[in-house]
Amino acid sequence: MLKYSIRRLLGMIPMLILVSIVVFSLAKMMPGDSLSGEIDPLNTNPEYIAEMREKLGYNDPIHIQYFDWITGFAQGDFGKSTRFKIPVKDVILEKLPNTLFLGLTALFITYVLAFMMGMYSGRKPYTIGDNAIAGINYIMLAIPSFVAAVFAIYLFSFKLDWFPFGGSVDILVEKGTMEYWFSRLHHVLLPALVLGAMSTASYTQFLRNDIIENSRKDFVRTARAKGTPMKKIYNVHILRNSIIPLVTFLGFDFAALIGGAIITESIFTYPGIGQLFLESILSRDYPTLMALTMLLSVLTLVGNLIADILYGVVDPRIRLD
Amino acid sequence: MASSTTLTQQKKPERSLSPWQIARKKFFKNKLAMVSSVYILVVTILALLAPFLAPYLSPSPDIVKVNIGSMNIPPNSEHILGTDKSGRDVLTRLFYGGRISLLVGFSATLMVITLGTLVGSIAGFFGGIVDNILMRFTDLVLNFPFLVFVMVLNTILYGIVDGLWVLIIVIGVLSWGGVARLVRSKILAEKENEYILAALSIGCSPVKVIWKHLLPNVMSTIIVQATLIFASMIVAESALSYLGFGVPQSTPSWGIMLASANEPDVLQGKPWIWMPPAIALTLTILSINFIGEGLKDALNPKSLR
Numbered sequence: 036m037l038k039y040s041i042r043r044l045l046g047m048i049p050m051l052i053l054v055s056i057v058v059f060s061l062a063k064m065m066p067g068d069s070l071s072g073e074i075d076p077l078n079t080n081p082e083y084i085a086e087m088r089e090k091l092g093y094n095d096p097i098h099i100q101y102f103d104w105i106t107g108f109a110q111g112d113f114g115k116s117t118r119f120k121i122p123v124k125d126v127i128l129e130k131l132p133n134t135l136f137l138g139l140t141a142l143f144i145t146y147v148l149a150f151m152m153g154m155y156s157g158r159k160p161y162t163i164g165d166n167a168i169a170g171i172n173y174i175m176l177a178i179p180s181f182v183a184a185v186f187a188i189y190l191f192s193f194k195l196d197w198f199p200f201g202g203s204v205d206i207l208v209e210k211g212t213m214e215y216w217f218s219r220l221h222h223v224l225l226p227a228l229v230l231g232a233m234s235t236a237s238y239t240q241f242l243r244n245d246i247i248e249n250s251r252k253d254f255v256r257t258a259r260a261k262g263t264p265m266k267k268i269y270n271v272h273i274l275r276n277s278i279i280p281l282v283t284f285l286g287f288d289f290a291a292l293i294g295g296a297i298i299t300e301s302i303f304t305y306p307g308i309g310q311l312f313l314e315s316i317l318s319r320d321y322p323t324l325m326a327l328t329m330l331l332s333v334l335t336l337v338g339n340l341i342a343d344i345l346y347g348v349v350d351p352r353i354r355l356d
Numbered sequence: 357m358a359s360s361t362t363l364t365q366q367k368k369p370e371r372s373l374s375p376w377q378i379a380r381k382k383f384f385k386n387k388l389a390m391v392s393s394v395y396i397l398v399v400t401i402l403a404l405l406a407p408f409l410a411p412y413l414s415p416s417p418d419i420v421k422v423n424i425g426s427m428n429i430p431p432n433s434e435h436i437l438g439t440d441k442s443g444r445d446v447l448t449r450l451f452y453g454g455r456i457s458l459l460v461g462f463s464a465t466l467m468v469i470t471l472g473t474l475v476g477s478i479a480g481f482f483g484g485i486v487d488n489i490l491m492r493f494t495d496l497v498l499n500f501p502f503l504v505f506v507m508v509l510n511t512i513l514y515g516i517v518d519g520l521w522v523l524i525i526v527i528g529v530l531s532w533g534g535v536a537r538l539v540r541s542k543i544l545a546e547k548e549n550e551y552i553l554a555a556l557s558i559g560c561s562p563v564k565v566i567w568k569h570l571l572p573n574v575m576s577t578i579i580v581q582a583t584l585i586f587a588s589m590i591v592a593e594s595a596l597s598y599l600g601f602g603v604p605q606s607t608p609s610w611g612i613m614l615a616s617a618n619e620p621d622v623l624q625g626k627p628w629i630w631m632p633p634a635i636a637l638t639l640t641i642l643s644i645n646f647i648g649e650g651l652k653d654a655l656n657p658k659s660l661r
Binding site: 193 | 495499500502504508512594595599601618620623634641642
């Protein structure tokens with residue numbers, strides 16, 4: 036297992052380098068550069084600008100610029116945001132907790148919903164309840180997440196007035212109090228529900244099919260013959276076997292959550308990484324954009340790596356190839 | 357007597373159905389898929405005929421020009437679905453929007469399928485080092501976060517290429533990885549068959565073997581995949597347009613129309629502006645998915661019915 040993990044990890048290195056080259060080239064292709072963020076904006080003396088260009092390395096050959104950037108990136112130096120005039124790292128660190136909170140809540144919702152529906156459907160396949168769940172899943176898969184978000188805001192925020200329609204926290208509450216945390220939870224629930232519902236359908240159907248398949252296996256018959264209650268067979272014996280393959284989905288969810296977060300955060304005006312990314316494109320804040328693109332790519336890579344490794348843990352045959 | 361009737365029956369043996377005929381029969385029996393096909397057909401026809409229908413739909417058939425006189429009118433007999441905040445008829449724009457959404461979806465799908473099949477079949481057929489290089493490249497493409505790169509590429513290409521085609525090319529170039537992997541795995545399994553060996557041994561060129569012998573046999577998989585990709589491309593177009601990174605703002609696509617829901621005022625008080633595109637889009641995606649499932653069932657020789 037260790038050998039397999041190390042091999043996968045080493046296989047990621049060329050991929051990382053390639054991705055970083057692509058990101059860097061894309062950033063260089065964009066109109067303009069991040070010079071204006073680094074220098075004194077009031078000093079328009081061309082000599083000063085030329086001097087700063089030279090000093091900050093904008094005139095270096097392209098491979099040296101790449102090398103400077105990538106070593107800086109690896110050490111956590113992402114440059115300075117042209118929009119906020121503070122290090123990109125600080126901007127990202129400020130927004131990151133919000134996105135993490137949103138992502139984790141969404142994952143939690145996905146798992147809870149999928150487990151409830153999947154276990155019910157798996158226990159009672161081909162009944163009305165199962166068909167209803169399959170129908171709901173079909174619709175959830177088909178509705179694009181941004182349409183679902185718009186409908187959710189319309190229904191739950193405006194018509195029913197259950198949830199706020201934007202932001203991450205009520206501005207009036209004091210930071211650190213119990214009320215503050217409740218307010219944050221209140222704000223995150225609706226976007227997390229929309230984000231979480233995206234992957235619920237595939238989880239549910241997977242769990243259902245796996246439970247049905249497992250319920251026909253010998254160990255279930257043995258357990259029944261010994262007189263184990265059906266409830267215990269389903270909740271302990273079968274579920275334990277069906278959860279394992281689900282774990283591998285976790286890695287792929289990383290990538291899905293990244294894309295989903297950009298859309299959901301923008302619709303719910305939730306101040307997280309996704310919104311920061313959109314704004315950095317719109318305001319041409321290239322250092323932030325570059326750092327985020329690289330960061331999100333690395334996260335996707337890591338997500339796929341985790342999925343691969345978990346797959347190896349679950350299915351020993353994979354490790355051998 | 358009895359034997360003579362059987363004889364006459366035997367004289368005219370019924371031709372057994374071809375695989376495609378069987379598939380068509382199975383597909384026609386699938387009610388959900390049929391209803392969906394009819395819906396997609398209607399949407400396509402309406403979208404194609406939009407310029408001809410426009411004058412009959414409303415008194416203001418112009419889809420771009422701002423009409424100050426008729427802003428935010430709720431649905432009535434003159435404007436069946438009302439008008440939007442710039443005074444343009446929602447129904448007319450809905451038809452035109454379908455045009456753009458379907459066009460982008462279709463072109464991008466064509467591109468994804470062509471690229472994916474090309475890379476996948478070459479990698480699968482030749483194997484070895486070609487396979488290795490192509491598949492590592494595919495891995496690279498698959499490892500990019502899709503939305504992030506679409507937006508970045510869009511920003512770079514904006515202004516260089518005509519707006520609509522930027523989007524089609526960008527989403528096409530970034531999504532062929534899955535198809536390539538799928539086609540490769542199918543080709544890998546298919547090329548082990550004896551008829552491929554026979555074709556090669558009588559001197560067929562690799563191009564001919566791939567084109568004439570391998571691709572027809574993996575076609576059913578590609579067709580099913582194409583329907584599902586068609587749906588996801590339409591979603592990608594509308595989501596990007598909604599965020600402001602898709603087709604140009606002046607083009608009426610369903611995503612652009614939905615973007616008006618960004619204003620809380622429109623979202624809350626004027627549902628007739630954003631609900632029609634939302635519903636049209638959802639139904640389209642749902643239908644395409646049903647058609648895809650129907651095709652999958654129909655083209656699978658092992659499935660019942």
